[in-house]
Amino acid sequence: MERRLANWGNYPAISCDESTFSQEDQVQDFISAHSSVIARGNGRCYGDASLAKHSVSTLKYDKVLAFDTTNGVFECQSGITLDQILDIIVPKGWFLPVTPGTKFITIGGAVASDVHGKNHHVDGSFSRHIIEMDVITGNKETITCSAEKEPDLFWATCGGMGLTGIITRVKFGLKKIGTAYIRQKQIKAKNLEDLIRLFEEYSAYTYSMAWIDCLQKGDAFGRGILIVGEHATPEELNEQQRKAPLELGQKRKLSMPFNLPSFTLNTLTVKAFNWLYYLKNTKREINNVIPYEPFFYPLDAILHWNRGYGKAGFVQYQFVLPLEKKEGLVAILKRISDAGLGSFLAVLKVFGKQNDLISFPMEGYTLALDFPVRKGLFEFLDQLDEIVLQYGGRLYLTKDARMKQEVFWQSYPNAQKFADIIKTYNGDKLFRSVQSDRLLLTQ
Amino acid sequence: MPTVLILGAGSDMAVAIARQFAGNKYDIQLAARNVSALSALEQDLRIRYQVQASSYAFDATDFNSHGAFYNSLTAKPDITIAVFGYLGSQEKGQTDWQEASRILHTNYTGAVSVLNIVAEDYASRGTGTIVGISSVAGERGRQSNYLYGSAKAGFTAYLSGLRNRLFHKGVHVLSVQPGFVYTRMTENLKLPPLLTAQPQDVATDIYKAVKAKKNVIYTKWFWRYIMLIIKSIPEFIFKKLKL
Numbered sequence: 001m002e003r004r005l006a007n008w009g010n011y012p013a014i015s016c017d018e019s020t021f022s023q024e025d026q027v028q029d030f031i032s033a034h035s036s037v038i039a040r041g042n043g044r045c046y047g048d049a050s051l052a053k054h055s056v057s058t059l060k061y062d063k064v065l066a067f068d069t070t071n072g073v074f075e076c077q078s079g080i081t082l083d084q085i086l087d088i089i090v091p092k093g094w095f096l097p098v099t100p101g102t103k104f105i106t107i108g109g110a111v112a113s114d115v116h117g118k119n120h121h122v123d124g125s126f127s128r129h130i131i132e133m134d135v136i137t138g139n140k141e142t143i144t145c146s147a148e149k150e151p152d153l154f155w156a157t158c159g160g161m162g163l164t165g166i167i168t169r170v171k172f173g174l175k176k177i178g179t180a181y182i183r184q185k186q187i188k189a190k191n192l193e194d195l196i197r198l199f200e201e202y203s204a205y206t207y208s209m210a211w212i213d214c215l216q217k218g219d220a221f222g223r224g225i226l227i228v229g230e231h232a233t234p235e236e237l238n239e240q241q242r243k244a245p246l247e248l249g250q251k252r253k254l255s256m257p258f259n260l261p262s263f264t265l266n267t268l269t270v271k272a273f274n275w276l277y278y279l280k281n282t283k284r285e286i287n288n289v290i291p292y293e294p295f296f297y298p299l300d301a302i303l304h305w306n307r308g309y310g311k312a313g314f315v316q317y318q319f320v321l322p323l324e325k326k327e328g329l330v331a332i333l334k335r336i337s338d339a340g341l342g343s344f345l346a347v348l349k350v351f352g353k354q355n356d357l358i359s360f361p362m363e364g365y366t367l368a369l370d371f372p373v374r375k376g377l378f379e380f381l382d383q384l385d386e387i388v389l390q391y392g393g394r395l396y397l398t399k400d401a402r403m404k405q406e407v408f409w410q411s412y413p414n415a416q417k418f419a420d421i422i423k424t425y426n427g428d429k430l431f432r433s434v435q436s437d438r439l440l441l442t443q
Numbered sequence: 444m445p446t447v448l449i450l451g452a453g454s455d456m457a458v459a460i461a462r463q464f465a466g467n468k469y470d471i472q473l474a475a476r477n478v479s480a481l482s483a484l485e486q487d488l489r490i491r492y493q494v495q496a497s498s499y500a501f502d503a504t505d506f507n508s509h510g511a512f513y514n515s516l517t518a519k520p521d522i523t524i525a526v527f528g529y530l531g532s533q534e535k536g537q538t539d540w541q542e543a544s545r546i547l548h549t550n551y552t553g554a555v556s557v558l559n560i561v562a563e564d565y566a567s568r569g570t571g572t573i574v575g576i577s578s579v580a581g582e583r584g585r586q587s588n589y590l591y592g593s594a595k596a597g598f599t600a601y602l603s604g605l606r607n608r609l610f611h612k613g614v615h616v617l618s619v620q621p622g623f624v625y626t627r628m629t630e631n632l633k634l635p636p637l638l639t640a641q642p643q644d645v646a647t648d649i650y651k652a653v654k655a656k657k658n659v660i661y662t663k664w665f666w667r668y669i670m671l672i673i674k675s676i677p678e679f680i681f682k683k684l685k686l
């Protein structure tokens with residue numbers, strides 16, 4: 001059925017004919033009947049990566065196929081979301097090997113964006129944990145691939161934004177846990193320099209990320225809070241928690257029912273941060289044991305928080321700079337705080353070594369922040385792109401809605417190789433999105 | 444553990460119903476034309492809910508096979524839910540008897556054939572619950588789908604008669620009247636979002652109604668009142684409407 005469709009940033013919105021499937025032959029029929037399609041998971045990418053005239057939703061292709069509770073191996077169809085998987089695996093003492101900051105994404109989306117979590121410096125991105133997967137490619141054939149088997153297809157599918165075909169089945173390894181809780185440490189940093197030093201000091205922690213206050217100038221420029229954590233052991237739980245260490249209570253969610261004027265969300269986050277920074281964190285450091293949900297998915301507690309940015313929507317700008325180019329971080333943050341166009345908070349993470357065909361992560365620092373769509377924004381972001389290029393960095397395709405094609409081709413060193421592999425598996429450009437056309441990958 | 448038999452188990456609504464009952468610790472028997480297509484769902488139910496699940500071949504329009512099908516079930520189900528249905532094409536069915544008879548035989552004759560067998564078993568054992576998914580389309584014939592509507596009307600009347608008879612035998616019969624539901628059947632129709640249920644809503648309503656031993660439910664609930672209004676329009680006006 002034809003309808004207006006947008007992803008998480010509500011920008012862009014396009015008229016789209018979306019179809020669903022629950023059996024493999026149904027999706028075969030669908031792609032045979034169309035000259036171009038793109039797979040769409042839960043629409044949590046921010047921009048136009050899963051938008052096209054014809055999209056095929058995987059959400060009903062969501063069956064669990066196998067779960068080896070002894071060795072921690074999970075096998076499922078591609079449309080199941082991480083929140084459903086967590087409900088199945090956590091009570092059995094297993095966790096996702098890698099998780100992004102929301103659990104409302106599909107496994108297909110996790111592969112196609114090759115998502116990273118707060119543990120990238122330790123566990124790498126999602127592709128590291130895939131044992132094998134099936135992809136329906138351009139000639140409508142289902143091909144099983146892995147890092148060893150059909151490696152070209154495998155690596156062009158991990159982070160390949162759906163351009164090799166439709167991922168239908170994924171088998172991946174899990175992480176063993178003793179409890180559903182996280183032992184967390186929050187540390188205040190006076191400024192960016194302090195923060196980066198803290199990142200290095202605490203790099204042994206499995207999970208780490210930081211919030212940065214983008215509005216501070218002078219000595220407090222880049223002040224923030226570093227949050228690190230480890231899966232808690234049963235001994236670290238309190239008596240109440242220890243009764244059922246792998247169970248969490250019923251979750252309640254608030255939903256933002258309609259689009260708020262865009263200033264409200266900013267006001268809310270400012271308040272939340274200040275509260276954290278000044279009140280809760282009067283001490284420099286706080287240690288506690290909390291359920292995994294608020295640790296990994298703080299924003300999921302408010303469903304549809306994206307509506308807080310109003311009707312015009314927003315874009316998320318996420319880039320990575322090589323480790324040795326820390327000064328680039330300063331340059332970019334300065335530009336953002338001077339322009340006053342961005343959100344008040346930015347998220348900073350460290351990536352460990354990675355050098356894949358088309359996946360986003362590379363060893364370095366990655367920063368993400370939101371920009372409400374308004375006049376002048378895209379010109380400003382074009383300028384930021386230049387700085388990112390200058391420092392040898394790149395932008396995350398899954399967050400992108402506006403990058404110029406030359407920025408992509410200059411910043412992804414294997415862009416041409418990726419394009420060539422797409423040609424092999426998707427020669428007739430059957431799989432294409434608004435994004436892939438914009439970046440001249442399928443034009 | 445109690446067992447639920449789902450007839451027509453491959454549809455979106457059936458998946459939601461199967462998960463709803465499995466989540467409440469029912470073993471699940473899945474029945475559909477294409478058994479091999481059920482194996483993923485079977486595994487899914489086992490792994491998610493730690494219940495038993497099994498699959499059987501079943502074709503609603505193959506009336507002669509229904510007795511053998513029911514006998515082949517490894518355990519007799521405590522609850523039988525007839526979910527299968529066929530919307531078909533009204534326009535085609537007006538001139539093409541094959542299409543028309545398929546609509547009638549799937550939604551009405553086939554349902555009667557299989558539920559007759561289940562009903563006898565439940566009646567003789569003095570226990571059991573039968574759930575039939577009919578449709579509000581059966582409450583008043585409209586030019587756009589009266590072949591489907593009349594078959595569902597027949598099914599609705601069958602269920603109410605069956606309820607009347609089996610009440611005295613301790614068997615519960617639930618009629619389900621969905622309005623619009625987002626499924627593959629309606630994927631290409633433009634449905635009004637406020638009036639349209641998700642398969643999960645239907646599943647939750649059915650589960651609650653089985654537990655509460657309800658007789659007739661509408662899902663979403665307000666369809667009861669929409670249909671009251673539609674049924675109250677005088678025929679001399681109704682026949683002029685383009686519905």
Ligand SMILES: Cc1cc2nc3c(=O)[nH]c(=O)nc-3n(C[C@H](O)[C@H](O)[C@H](O)COP(=O)(O)OP(=O)(O)OC[C@H]3O[C@@H](n4cnc5c(N)ncnc54)[C@H](O)[C@@H]3O)c2cc1C
Pocket residue numbers: 007008038039040041042043044045046049050058078079099100101102104105106107108109110112113114115116117160161162163165166167168299398399433
């Ligand atoms: C609050 C929030 C926090 C986030 N945090 C992080 C984070 O920490 N780290 C991170 O890496 N990402 C993060 N993301 C981004 C998100 O993880 C990715 O965009 C993810 O790909 C979304 O998955 P989805 O199922 O919603 O897919 P969609 O958004 O629908 O699609 C994303 C891409 O995957 C492709 N795709 C989806 N399914 C398939 C399939 N079956 N076969 C082939 N291609 C497919 C689509 O074509 C598209 O290119 C975050 C997003 C949000 C909203």
Ligand SMILES: NC(=O)c1ccc[n+]([C@@H]2O[C@H](COP(=O)([O-])OP(=O)(O)OC[C@H]3O[C@@H](n4cnc5c(N)ncnc54)[C@H](OP(=O)(O)O)[C@@H]3O)[C@@H](O)[C@H]2O)c1
Pocket residue numbers: 450451452453454455456457475476477501502503504505525526527528529530549553576577578579620621622623624625626627628629
């Ligand atoms: N969707 C709505 O808006 C709506 C509204 C009111 C009532 N309903 C009713 O709700 C029920 C479920 O509908 P749905 O929307 O999920 O429809 P659907 O997607 O078209 O599914 C119909 C199911 O019936 C099965 N079926 C068809 N013919 C069969 C046969 N001869 N033998 C066995 N199974 C057969 C199909 O099996 P295959 O997989 O083998 O094709 C399919 O699983 C139907 O009874 C329908 O009439 C739906």
